[in-house]
Amino acid sequence: DAGITQSPRHKVTETGTPVTLRCHQTENHRYMYWYRQDPGHGLRLIHYSYGVKDTDKGEVSDGYSVSRSKTEDFLLTLESATSSQTSVYFCAIRKSWGLAPYNEQFFGPGTRLTVL
Amino acid sequence: DQQVKQNSPSLSVQEGRISILNCDYTNSMFDYFLWYKKYPAEGPTFLISISSIKDKNEDGRFTVFLNKSAKHLSLHIVPSQPGDSAVYFCAASAVGNEKLTFGTGTRLTIIP
Numbered sequence: 492d493a494g495i496t497q498s499p500r501h502k503v504t505e506t507g508t509p510v511t512l513r514c515h516q517t518e519n520h521r522y523m524y525w526y527r528q529d530p531g532h533g534l535r536l537i538h539y540s541y542g543v544k545d546t547d548k549g550e551v552s553d554g555y556s557v558s559r560s561k562t563e564d565f566l567l568t569l570e571s572a573t574s575s576q577t578s579v580y581f582c583a584i585r586k587s588w589g590l591a592p593y594n595e596q597f598f599g600p601g602t603r604l605t606v607l
Numbered sequence: 608d609q610q611v612k613q614n615s616p617s618l619s620v621q622e623g624r625i626s627i628l629n630c631d632y633t634n635s636m637f638d639y640f641l642w643y644k645k646y647p648a649e650g651p652t653f654l655i656s657i658s659s660i661k662d663k664n665e666d667g668r669f670t671v672f673l674n675k676s677a678k679h680l681s682l683h684i685v686p687s688q689p690g691d692s693a694v695y696f697c698a699a700s701a702v703g704n705e706k707l708t709f710g711t712g713t714r715l716t717i718i719p
Binding site: 495532536549597 | 613639641643648649650651652653656696698700704705706707709710711712
């Protein structure tokens with residue numbers, strides 16, 4: 492258990508409405524990630540953060556924005572939700588192991604988002 | 608361009624036998640590889656990893672093999688148990704890169 496929570500766990504919304512998903516960690520890890528999981532696509536990176544106010548895009552960032560104002564919270568926003576953004580969203584953190592080149596990421600429980 | 612490929616969407620194995628899940632990659636810069644296991648309605652959980660300086664890593668019933676020349680890795684589970692039924696993702700990362708690239712997953716079903 493890496494101390495990661497996601498909220499809400501389920502959400503149904505309508506096309507065109509804004510949606511914000513929250514990821515919260517309790518262990519003060521520097522790196523945080525947002526993924527979406529879709530059948531046939533596996534896990535795809537949306538955005539990630541390498542520190543407070545430091546974020547970068549992943550492979551499927553269009554239509555999404557993120558913010559990180561505190562180490563423990565990483566927010567994913569869909570400014571105007573579309574049906575193609577119906578998915579399961581996972582937050583992850585990367586634990587650092589000193590100088591070792593380890594890159595394990597640990598995932599939250601996920602948020603199932605349905606856009607009607 | 609799928610840099611990490613899991614060509615078998617599903618696999619069924621008898622309980623007690625060996626399960627072998629395969630993964631291929633195309634990016635020669637990848638040097639660290641991971642396997643994750645995912646149950647329905649839960650987040651993926653880290654299972655085992657291997658660095659490119661090794662060709663095998665073992666952890667209990669789970670062993671990962673890496674063939675760098677073939678750009679291929681495999682996860683062996685022996686003996687397979689009903690609780691191993693899940694979706695398995697392989698992932699890869701490159702030196703100095705904080706991101707992981709995931710495959711599309713293989714659904715493993717263990718038949719009692």
